[in-house]
Amino acid sequence: MTNQSNPDDTRCPGPGLRLLPWETPAGNPCYLSTDDSGGYLSRKADEMEADQMCDGAAVFAEAEEVLDDPTAGPLTLRVTLKQTTRALGDMLRIATSRGGRLPVPDDLEAEG
Template sequence: MTADELRLLPRSEPEGKHSYLITDHHGGPASRLADVMEVIQLHMGNQLVDHASALLPDEPPGDLRYLAERLTEALRDALRIAESRGRRLSHPDGS
């Protein structure tokens, strides 16, 4: 199995390393769980963007830092999901 056949999961290790799913089953339990995680992460990212839009520029600097950190995390999650989905789209039959 090559790196192109691995599914990049919507989470990373505490050190920031990527996590991958090795499976021969499309739509298996682990893949479905990863799909759900991706949906949740994208939804949370959208909620953060809405929250940021409502708060800025009225929040004090400490609150802005916290918000910026959470937005950074949400963007990192969204980019990981996009990378994972892009890999799967380029190999839709698992080849």
């Protein structure tokens, strides 16, 4: 597992690196360098991503309920927005991680 010091590196972690769904204690992204998608850390990352997606679906449903409630106050809206942005961040991280592991088409490799 590799730790990077620049959070902006989550966009292009480099070939052969998987962006993991957790961060270092300092808040930096973590990467896994392995060809074994069935390894222990890969399985743990897959499980955590699945949990994050379930949590995101629940947060989305709750946010819709809050937005449909005309009596929802500022604190409720603020807490809901905070939960929603956290879940959206998790989803973006998962999408970045999975997108980074997609094979590059041959015609795009020739251009780069």
